[in-house]
Amino acid sequence: MKKQQENKNIIILASGNGSNFEAIVNHIRQENLPITVEMLVTNNPEAFAIIRAERLGIPFKIIDSRKFRSRSEYNRALDEFLSLIEFDLMVLAGYMMILPAFIVRKYWRRIVNIHPSLLPAFPGLHAIEKAFEYGVKVTGVTVHFVDEGVDTGPIISQECVKIDKNDTLKTLEEKIHRVEHKIYIEAIKKVLF
Numbered sequence: 001m002k003k004q005q006e007n008k009n010i011i012i013l014a015s016g017n018g019s020n021f022e023a024i025v026n027h028i029r030q031e032n033l034p035i036t037v038e039m040l041v042t043n044n045p046e047a048f049a050i051i052r053a054e055r056l057g058i059p060f061k062i063i064d065s066r067k068f069r070s071r072s073e074y075n076r077a078l079d080e081f082l083s084l085i086e087f088d089l090m091v092l093a094g095y096m097m098i099l100p101a102f103i104v105r106k107y108w109r110r111i112v113n114i115h116p117s118l119l120p121a122f123p124g125l126h127a128i129e130k131a132f133e134y135g136v137k138v139t140g141v142t143v144h145f146v147d148e149g150v151d152t153g154p155i156i157s158q159e160c161v162k163i164d165k166n167d168t169l170k171t172l173e174e175k176i177h178r179v180e181h182k183i184y185i186e187a188i189k190k191v192l193f
């Protein structure tokens, strides 16, 4: 008999559009996975991810980073909030703030991030644009554990995306996002089970 998998709780941190957040929730629901998305946490009160959370019926918490006098004050508030929730994995999905080392260490190997390039190529912001402008023929998507650096943690999974002659930045972005929406949940499952 197949062993029943224990339910796992995840939280998702996002600052913007939230398409990865929504894709994760949809995969969990469609595949009936034993994963609960406990909450969306955002630093941006205008994030479209909030509208998605409302639509999907996922609780959300806004900790407005602009309302704090400094980054460290914001991070202390985030840390306090996180310590109130129980979760197995923190999933960064377009979270535009850098997590401070003390939070990364507290949740060591329990924080994952998705990045729209084949790391270690093109870390940081505007990775799709940078790869496109550089003229590489192959780029892709990386899911990795978060460490104290920027886009430097151990890689969990990667998938290539070919840049064709006819691709524009827009079509490349679409291709990358399609791959993101597919591989993030697979990587999350790999880490959790």
Ligand code: GRF
Residues within 6 Å of the ligand: 014, 016, 017, 018, 019, 020, 021, 093, 094, 095, 114, 115, 116, 180
């Ligand atoms: C994705 O391209 C992801 O790789 C990067 O930020 C973007 C977030 O997109 N870290 P979305 O908000 O999930 O639509």
